Amino acid sequence: MSDRLTRQDFLRRTAVGGSMLAFPGLLAARGAAATRAPFIASAARDTLPKTIVFSNWPLYIDVNNKKKTHPSLQQFEAHYHVNVQYIEDINDNNSFFGKIEGPLSQGQSVGRDVIVMTDSSGLPQRMIELGWLEKLDKSAIPNIKNLQPTQRHPNWDPNRDYSLPWQSGMTGIGYDPKKVGGTLDSVTELLTNPKFKGKVTLLTEMADTMGLVMLANGDNPSHVTDASWSRAVATVKKAVSSGQIRQFTGNDYAPLLAKGDVWACFAWSGDMVQLQADHPGLKWTMPKTGSMIWTDNMLIPKGGNVYGASVLMNWFYRPDIAAEVEDYVNYICPVVGASTVLAKTDPAVAHNPLIFPTSAMLAKTHAFDGKALNNQKYKQDFQHLIGA
Amino acid sequence: MGRFFHRSRWATPYALLTPGTAWLLVFFVVPMYYLAKMSLEQGLFPIFSFGWAWHNFSDAVTEFKPQFLRSIEYAGIATAIALLISYPLAYWIAFRGGRWKNLFLLLVIAPFFVTYLIRTLAWETILADDGVVVRVLKDVHVLGADGRLLATSAAVIAGITYNFLPFMVLPLYVSLEQVDPRLIEAASDLYANSAVSFARVTLPLSLPGVFAGVLLTFIPAAGDFINAQLLGTPQQYMIGNVIQSQFLELRDYPTAAALSFVLMGAILVLVLIFARALGTDRLTAGAAA
Amino acid sequence: MSAWRFVRRHVLDAYALLALLYLFVPISVVVAFSFNNPLGRFNYTWQGFTFKNWAHPFGYPGLSGAIKVSIEIAIFSSIVATILGTLIALALVRYRFRGSGSLNLLIFVPMTTPEIVMGASLLTLFLNWKIPQGFGTILIAHILFNISYVVVTVRARLVGFDRHLEEAAMDLGANELVTFVRVTLPLIAPGIFAAGLLAFALSIDDFVITYFNAGTTITFPLFVWGAARVAVPPQINVIGTAIFGLAVGGMLVNVLLQNRRAKAAT
Numbered sequence: 001m002s003d004r005l006t007r008q009d010f011l012r013r014t015a016v017g018g019s020m021l022a023f024p025g026l027l028a029a030r031g032a033a034a035t036r037a038p039f040i041a042s043a044a045r046d047t048l049p050k051t052i053v054f055s056n057w058p059l060y061i062d063v064n065n066k067k068k069t070h071p072s073l074q075q076f077e078a079h080y081h082v083n084v085q086y087i088e089d090i091n092d093n094n095s096f097f098g099k100i101e102g103p104l105s106q107g108q109s110v111g112r113d114v115i116v117m118t119d120s121s122g123l124p125q126r127m128i129e130l131g132w133l134e135k136l137d138k139s140a141i142p143n144i145k146n147l148q149p150t151q152r153h154p155n156w157d158p159n160r161d162y163s164l165p166w167q168s169g170m171t172g173i174g175y176d177p178k179k180v181g182g183t184l185d186s187v188t189e190l191l192t193n194p195k196f197k198g199k200v201t202l203l204t205e206m207a208d209t210m211g212l213v214m215l216a217n218g219d220n221p222s223h224v225t226d227a228s229w230s231r232a233v234a235t236v237k238k239a240v241s242s243g244q245i246r247q248f249t250g251n252d253y254a255p256l257l258a259k260g261d262v263w264a265c266f267a268w269s270g271d272m273v274q275l276q277a278d279h280p281g282l283k284w285t286m287p288k289t290g291s292m293i294w295t296d297n298m299l300i301p302k303g304g305n306v307y308g309a310s311v312l313m314n315w316f317y318r319p320d321i322a323a324e325v326e327d328y329v330n331y332i333c334p335v336v337g338a339s340t341v342l343a344k345t346d347p348a349v350a351h352n353p354l355i356f357p358t359s360a361m362l363a364k365t366h367a368f369d370g371k372a373l374n375n376q377k378y379k380q381d382f383q384h385l386i387g388a
Numbered sequence: 389m390g391r392f393f394h395r396s397r398w399a400t401p402y403a404l405l406t407p408g409t410a411w412l413l414v415f416f417v418v419p420m421y422y423l424a425k426m427s428l429e430q431g432l433f434p435i436f437s438f439g440w441a442w443h444n445f446s447d448a449v450t451e452f453k454p455q456f457l458r459s460i461e462y463a464g465i466a467t468a469i470a471l472l473i474s475y476p477l478a479y480w481i482a483f484r485g486g487r488w489k490n491l492f493l494l495l496v497i498a499p500f501f502v503t504y505l506i507r508t509l510a511w512e513t514i515l516a517d518d519g520v521v522v523r524v525l526k527d528v529h530v531l532g533a534d535g536r537l538l539a540t541s542a543a544v545i546a547g548i549t550y551n552f553l554p555f556m557v558l559p560l561y562v563s564l565e566q567v568d569p570r571l572i573e574a575a576s577d578l579y580a581n582s583a584v585s586f587a588r589v590t591l592p593l594s595l596p597g598v599f600a601g602v603l604l605t606f607i608p609a610a611g612d613f614i615n616a617q618l619l620g621t622p623q624q625y626m627i628g629n630v631i632q633s634q635f636l637e638l639r640d641y642p643t644a645a646a647l648s649f650v651l652m653g654a655i656l657v658l659v660l661i662f663a664r665a666l667g668t669d670r671l672t673a674g675a676a677a
Numbered sequence: 678m679s680a681w682r683f684v685r686r687h688v689l690d691a692y693a694l695l696a697l698l699y700l701f702v703p704i705s706v707v708v709a710f711s712f713n714n715p716l717g718r719f720n721y722t723w724q725g726f727t728f729k730n731w732a733h734p735f736g737y738p739g740l741s742g743a744i745k746v747s748i749e750i751a752i753f754s755s756i757v758a759t760i761l762g763t764l765i766a767l768a769l770v771r772y773r774f775r776g777s778g779s780l781n782l783l784i785f786v787p788m789t790t791p792e793i794v795m796g797a798s799l800l801t802l803f804l805n806w807k808i809p810q811g812f813g814t815i816l817i818a819h820i821l822f823n824i825s826y827v828v829v830t831v832r833a834r835l836v837g838f839d840r841h842l843e844e845a846a847m848d849l850g851a852n853e854l855v856t857f858v859r860v861t862l863p864l865i866a867p868g869i870f871a872a873g874l875l876a877f878a879l880s881i882d883d884f885v886i887t888y889f890n891a892g893t894t895i896t897f898p899l900f901v902w903g904a905a906r907v908a909v910p911p912q913i914n915v916i917g918t919a920i921f922g923l924a925v926g927g928m929l930v931n932v933l934l935q936n937r938r939a940k941a942a943t
Contacts, residue, residue: 053893057903058903060907063738065737070738085893087893088903089903091903092636094636095636098797098889105434108804111892112893130434198534240622246621247621250906255513256538259516259518259721259722260517261516261517273717277715278716278721278724379638383633388633400772401772404765404767404768405769408762408765409783412783412784412787412824419801419802422802477693479689480690484690490931491928491932495925497878498704498925502914502918503897503901503902503913504882504898505898505909506901507703507707550700554874558871558872559829565867566834566837566867566868596832600832601833603785607788611789632793635794652786652789655789656789
């Protein structure tokens with residue numbers, strides 16, 4: 001298998017593969033999105049392609065429910081006269097990676113120009129190491145100056161050469177003050193207070209769970225050592241075997257918290273915004289010892305159209321467009337100026353600290369050590385903790 | 389015309405099975421070959437090298453024996469409960485359903501129209517810690533004061549049972565519906581009461597359906613992971629969860645492949661034992677004239 | 678009659694009713710929650726009654742496309758799998774031929790394969806053979822895993838089939854093809870129908886295998902699982918209830934028409 005396919009080879013083989021199947025009508029109409037040239041620089045670097053393919057997580061962009069459109073994308077299409085194919089097919093970092101690593105490892109394009117993946121999964125870092133991401137065309141992204149200062153130099157992409165944040169979220173303690181008996185801002189108490197036995201859940205996300213535990217142990221999750229890792233593992237193991245921890249969850253802690261089956265848990269800020277709409281009594285706090293922050297990043301997979309993707313990314317860094325998106329998504333906006341716009345149009349959102357955290361709050365957030373995220377032994381330890 | 393068919397009789401089975409078998413060979417056996425190769429490789433993602441790494445298999449068994457055994461246990465219990473619940477239902481639809489049989493069958497698979505996640509959320513609502521069901525169970529002291537139904541083995545097994553119920557009902561129905569009611573009449577003419585005629589006429593005739601239903605429930609249930617993930621604690625995790633984690637999180641494809649083959653092998657062995665116990669000829673070869 | 682006799686007569690009815698109830702208790706919760714009116718994006722706790730979800734069932738963009746794809750794939754894949762599987766079942770039950778043991782094994786093994794492994798290895802195949810992923814590949818995958826279930830189900834029916842009926846037909850002058858079409862097929866039809874239903878159910882609810890082989894196509898389960906990270910809209914309950922309602926309604930109409938035809942014929 002050659003690593004560099006010519007455009008002819010690729011198209012010819014796709015045609016052969018396609019004709020092997022006896023459903024010509026169906027296939028022709030449905031998704032042959034992979035008939036794009038792989039690993040070839042765009043012929044003209046500064047012209048936009050006819051279609052830009054943008055893969056994202058579901059319900060992660062503004063929606064006009066009546067017209068069933070995404071206004072921010074519609075405005076982009078009108079402004080630049082290009083078509084945006086928006087696909088909501090990312091629902092889990094590891095699964096999506098499992099889906100695209102096949103083509104990428106064989107030198108094929110994945111038929112997408114922009115994808116969105118979370119830094120706390122360790123996968124954007126991995127993809128940079130593997131050479132599976134294109135560098136951004138920063139000359140096409142003047143609005144990068146609007147990027148929040150705290151986001152400018154993540155340890156895994158120090159110059160933002162490959163990534164640009166889409167949304168962020170904080171991981172802290174979500175709880176019901178009535179059940180818990182007051183404020184709960186101590187991870188240690190969450191893990192050890194016998195009153196909460198069986199009413200606590202932690203996250204299956206290694207960076208979030210182990211990060212918060214490390215902070216509670218007085219260790220720094222941005223620089224993980226074997227010693228600090230073992231301490232964190234021991235802490236969690238004790239909580240699991242004592243029956244304190246009910247389950248390890250993805251975001252399925254939310255129904256449990258809402259119904260009262262769970263009294264306190266590690267929770268994501270964006271979920272709490274939604275839960276609080278129906279259960280105003282529920283609270284989210286940053287633990288005294290600090291919280292974790294994760295960021296969903298826009299990336300350009302190899303074979304994507306760099307210029308088109310960069311222009312699209314630039315569009316979402318306009319404060320007014322970012323405000324549109326933020327008003328719907330309600331996670332943490334990485335664009336400076338969006339809150340000013342929203343203060344006029346939707347002050348409730350603009351003043352919600354879970355959506356626009358203060359700099360004091362942001363100062364107490366930490367990102368997990370990128371190298372540790374891809375350390376096989378740590379990952380195995382964590383999987384054993386959660387039962388697999 | 390009749391003579392033409394008669395002479396080419398030897399070819400008929402092959403003609404019948406070719407399209408389906410070809411499909412399975414191309415889209416299943418070929419990928420399985422690649423999977424088998426992967427199970428003998430070693431390394432760290434994305435560099436795997438082939439090395440006759442048989443230790444993948446022995447490591448898999450030793451390290452994850454609890455989850456293997458647990459999966460067999462949970463799947464077995466869920467299958468047994470599903471059989472107990474489904475047999476009377478299938479019997480009722482077959483014998484008393486009348487013209488509405490197909491409607492009832494549709495009702496049986498109706499839960500699948502609503503995705504698994506939504507069904508499970510509904511169960512989480514019903515079995516919530518301060519919901520009606522748990523409160524009643526606590527009042528009658530089936531559950532302790534700080535007991536719960538969710539996040540327990542019971543919840544996982546119940547989830548598996550519920551989600552595989554149609555797989556048990558439909559094959560049972562298929563077999564029961566074929567039982568000629570006149571045979572049962574004949575039995576009662578010969579002085580058998582309803583229990584005896586059931587045990588000695590209906591039940592044996594429905595065994596092919598029981599066999600099929602047990603297979604269609606146990607086999608996929610043993611590899612299930614989603615029920616343990618949503619309804620269980622780390623103590624309930626099954627081998628499906630392990631394979632999921634090895635594959636997606638740890639990207640340890642050789643181990644995931646080896647685990648899969650061990651699971652597949654274990655299930656097949658159990659199926660063979662079960663088939664022997666029931667007497668396979670009757671169940672698979674059919675009543676050859 | 679005595680109370681005890683009454684009970685004994687109806688014990689089966691009661692048991693069946695309980696079983697159906699068990700099947701439907703969560704469904705009734707799902708239907709109820711389709712009328713829920715949450716302020717947030719999660720449909721987890723009861724917040725109040727509303728008809729607006731039913732008024733705008735496709736309020737979430739992408740939902741209508743996803744459900745359409747899922748239904749199409751379910752219908753096509755269950756039909757094709759039922760045909761292929763029934764043919765195999767016929768071959769296995771009625772004929773003795775070389776390789777029948779291996780074929781038996783080949784039928785069972787796909788059912789034992791963990792979904793993630795089947796999905797990922799199928800994707801590898803598609804990539805190696807440069808087959809673009811999308812609707813077609815999802816269809817291939819669904820037919821693949823459905824075949825085994827159809828074979829096992831139809832076989833249960835064929836095994837109990839009375840061959841004397843076929844012999845009688847042939848004695849009366851019918852050749853094999855006619856016998857098959859006019860005697861065998863109608864008698865095994867319930868088995869084929871049940872197998873088709875099973876295949877349909879498997880297909881419409883499949884997530885893992887579909888995810889790996891879908892390319893950029895979204896099916897209903899893919900949409901729901903993907904959306905669940907940020908929202909569980911009541912519209913999902915509406916769609917599920919509606920599909921079920923339509924299917925049951927259609928079946929009901931069918932039965933009533935048949936009743937009427939039967940009455941008219943007498």
